[in-house]
Amino acid sequence: xxxxxxxxxxxxxxxxxxxxxxxxxxxxxxxxxxxxxxxxxxxxxxxxxxxxxxxxxxxxxxxxxxxxxxxxxxxxxxxxxxxxxxxxxxxxxxxxxxxxxxxxxxxxxxxxxxxxxxxxxxxxxxxxxxxxxxxxxxxxxxxxxxxxxxxxxxxxxxxxxxxxxxxxxxx
Amino acid sequence: xxxxxxxxxxxxxxxxxxxxxxxxxxxxxxxxxxxxxxxxxxxxxxxxxxxxxxxxxxxxxxxxxxxxxxxxxxxxxxxxxxxxxxxxxxxxxxxxxxxxxxxxxxxxxxxxxxxx
Numbered sequence: 001x002x003x004x005x006x007x008x009x010x011x012x013x014x015x016x017x018x019x020x021x022x023x024x025x026x027x028x029x030x031x032x033x034x035x036x037x038x039x040x041x042x043x044x045x046x047x048x049x050x051x052x053x054x055x056x057x058x059x060x061x062x063x064x065x066x067x068x069x070x071x072x073x074x075x076x077x078x079x080x081x082x083x084x085x086x087x088x089x090x091x092x093x094x095x096x097x098x099x100x101x102x103x104x105x106x107x108x109x110x111x112x113x114x115x116x117x118x119x120x121x122x123x124x125x126x127x128x129x130x131x132x133x134x135x136x137x138x139x140x141x142x143x144x145x146x147x148x149x150x151x152x153x154x155x156x157x158x159x160x161x162x163x164x165x166x167x168x169x170x171x
Numbered sequence: 172x173x174x175x176x177x178x179x180x181x182x183x184x185x186x187x188x189x190x191x192x193x194x195x196x197x198x199x200x201x202x203x204x205x206x207x208x209x210x211x212x213x214x215x216x217x218x219x220x221x222x223x224x225x226x227x228x229x230x231x232x233x234x235x236x237x238x239x240x241x242x243x244x245x246x247x248x249x250x251x252x253x254x255x256x257x258x259x260x261x262x263x264x265x266x267x268x269x270x271x272x273x274x275x276x277x278x279x280x281x282x283x284x285x286x287x
Binding site: 075077080121124125128129130132133134136138139140141142143145 | 187188190192194197198199200201202204
């Protein structure tokens with residue numbers, strides 16, 4: 001890991017450590033070190049530095065709600081907005097507990113996209129009708145209910161480092 | 172004994188969060204809303220039939236007219252349309268007739284009160 005001004009450059013080993021942590025954040029330094037062929041002290045040092053620089057923001061638990069009898073529905077809600085209001089709408093959406101993620105996006109027109117979770121379709125509709133539709137600047141809303149999830153990952157290695165660097169610097 | 176709201180209360184302009192928002196299906200908002208009984212009446216004429224059917228059979232019109240406008244009588248007439256399973260253009264026509272008739276009655280009462 002190299003610090004360049006206000007940004008931090010990660011090397012191949014850092015990215016590999018992050019990928020293993022994303023798969024299982026409860027692995028020990030020794031286990032990660034064994035998988036990557038480096039000493040556990042090296043892993044400790046890399047993780048500590050990435051925590052200190054805020055690259056690793058936090059460790060969390062992924063909860064399987066179905067195991068406790070809750071089968072929530074997830075929906076992608078696309079809110080077409082007045083361009084002057086899109087930022088405010090996105091900020092407002094981000095405040096709701098029902099919204100897991102919120103983004104602004106531009107294709108043919110400015111839209112706000114939100115990933116929303118609800119107990120059932122009725123609760124989803126009430127939330128959209130009572131909390132999103134009345135917001136100033138909302139022009140129309142399109143909602144897609146997710147039926148099956150095929151993949152979930154925070155980042156892909158294709159974006160983060162060039163595999164040809166894999167055998168590169170490891171300190 | 173419950174006291175029915177005054178015509179002026181039923182005909183009032185509503186706050187943004189009290190307005191009726193027209194959807195065509197779960198989560199799909201048309202961009203059309205009505206913030207008074209008069210505006211609701213106008214929207215019935217122009218809104219997508221799918222939206223009218225969606226809300227009628229979810230009982231949304233009945234809830235909004237009874238709970239937000241405070242007009243239990245109008246809600247009962249709309250319920251009657253639902254129970255008769257009216258759909259399509261006939262629904263648009265009959266819903267418009269029911270709402271516009273009620274709107275006229277309330278306006279007449281309001282005028283009468285002002286004059287007397």
